[in-house]
Amino acid sequence: MAYEEITALLGGWPGFVIREVTREPGGTPSGSPQITITLAAVPGARRYCGRCGGPVTQVHDVTERRIRELPILDAETWLLVPLARVACARCGPTVEALPWLDRYARMTRRFAESVARLAQVLPIKQVAEWFGLSWDTVQAIDHAAMDARLGPVALTGVRRIVIDEFAIQKGHRYATVIAEPETRRVLWVGRGRSREDVRPFFELLGPERCAQLDAAVMDMSEAYEAETRAHCPQVTIVYDLFHVVAKFAREVIDRVRVDETNRVAQAAGPGPTRARRRVIKGARWLLLRNKGTLRRDERVRLQELLAANRRLWVVYVLKDGLKALWRYTYIGAARRAWEEWYGWAVRSRIPALVAFARRLSGKLPGILAHCRFPLHTGVLEGINNKIKVLKRMAYGFRNDAYFFLKIRAAFPGNP
Numbered sequence: 301m302a303y304e305e306i307t308a309l310l311g312g313w314p315g316f317v318i319r320e321v322t323r324e325p326g327g328t329p330s331g332s333p334q335i336t337i338t339l340a341a342v343p344g345a346r347r348y349c350g351r352c353g354g355p356v357t358q359v360h361d362v363t364e365r366r367i368r369e370l371p372i373l374d375a376e377t378w379l380l381v382p383l384a385r386v387a388c389a390r391c392g393p394t395v396e397a398l399p400w401l402d403r404y405a406r407m408t409r410r411f412a413e414s415v416a417r418l419a420q421v422l423p424i425k426q427v428a429e430w431f432g433l434s435w436d437t438v439q440a441i442d443h444a445a446m447d448a449r450l451g452p453v454a455l456t457g458v459r460r461i462v463i464d465e466f467a468i469q470k471g472h473r474y475a476t477v478i479a480e481p482e483t484r485r486v487l488w489v490g491r492g493r494s495r496e497d498v499r500p501f502f503e504l505l506g507p508e509r510c511a512q513l514d515a516a517v518m519d520m521s522e523a524y525e526a527e528t529r530a531h532c533p534q535v536t537i538v539y540d541l542f543h544v545v546a547k548f549a550r551e552v553i554d555r556v557r558v559d560e561t562n563r564v565a566q567a568a569g570p571g572p573t574r575a576r577r578r579v580i581k582g583a584r585w586l587l588l589r590n591k592g593t594l595r596r597d598e599r600v601r602l603q604e605l606l607a608a609n610r611r612l613w614v615v616y617v618l619k620d621g622l623k624a625l626w627r628y629t630y631i632g633a634a635r636r637a638w639e640e641w642y643g644w645a646v647r648s649r650i651p652a653l654v655a656f657a658r659r660l661s662g663k664l665p666g667i668l669a670h671c672r673f674p675l676h677t678g679v680l681e682g683i684n685n686k687i688k689v690l691k692r693m694a695y696g697f698r699n700d701a702y703f704f705l706k707i708r709a710a711f712p713g714n715p
């Protein structure tokens with residue numbers, strides 16, 4: 301390959317030409333060949349100060365720096381670059397600036413870009429192996445590239461937000477993600493889920509933009525709601541259907557199922573009782589899943605289960621009724637449906653259900669608010685699923701700022 305061809309292939313190095321190319325088979329730790337390109341400065345080329353960027357004429361001396369370049373086919377490729385130490389009239393002695401090499405960098409800009417591009421779609425470990433770099437180097441390159449690409453988050457014009465938590469470690473530590481529901485753009489990610497933990501977001505938003513927020517969709521946890529109201533008293537709080545139904549499943553369906561299993565057990569005796577007990581015990585997924593997704597034999601089992609047990613039947617029907625409250629567009633109709641639902645729940649005389657309904661009645665405005673702001677739970681689910689994928693890709697939590705940036709990068713927003 302002629303030098304001109306290599307130069308054209310890699311994109312060239314303004315101010316320099318190739319003086320020599322050597323190829324060493326098996327020259328790298330991984331056993332792939334290694335190519336070394338020695339560059340020479342073009343005589344009389346203009347040089348610039350590495351600090352202020354101004355032109356300089358005086359060259360002190362030249363030091364050679366070894367710099368990583370894009371691979372040529374299967375060969376790891378390095379440059380030997382004679383870098384001039386120049387004397388700037390304004391800044392004093394410094395190393396010259398090159399348009400294709402960042403200050404102090406040990407790799408060309410296009411090489412770093414190539415690493416960053418791959419790190420967008422592959423786990424760090426694989427990218428590191430591919431380029432023969434360390435995990436930390438790849439992470440640092442990806443971090444810097446995301447910082448440059450994303451910049452500070454644009455918060456002007458944000459009218460609606462969705463707030464949700466996600467687990468950093470199973471069941472232990474949590475983080476909060478705040479997104480814009482219409483554009484699916486992640487605005488902020490922070491560790492924890494207390495009032496203090498989410499305060500930095502509202503401080504970043506600032507009083508003026510806080511005052512322009514119309515609606516915030518969230519679960520029924522006190523912390524998010526209290527902190528949102530404290531900064532944005534005008535905001536309408538909307539409760540997320542998915543979270544309310546999940547709460548109903550935990551606090552009502554699971555409770556009734558366990559109670560009924562025990563009650564059948566106390567009725568005692570071998571034979572059919574034991575079989576009935578087993579049916580109820582294993583019924584959780586039948587009771588929680590959507591009817592439409594059940595197989596024919598599962599539907600039959602569910603019908604038998606509900607026919608044999610009044611309480612399970614009641615909570616099952618009321619779960620569907622609860623979900624239906626989010627389908628209304630007219631607040632009057634939604635309120636009537638709620639009153640009907642509440643009446644059934646309270647008259648059921650099932651303690652867990654009555655207690656849940658009473659607590660929920662205090663939260664009614666947040667349920668009815670869905671009529672005015674029909675915000676989608678799909679936004680939350682999509683983001684949470686992506687976070688799980690990012691975790692599986694082993695970006696890990698060695699570095700919060702990096703991981704949170706990764707989440708932002710995955711949801712830059714739809715135009």
Ligand SMILES: [Zn+2]
Nearest residue numbers: 349352388391
């Ligand atoms: Zn200068």
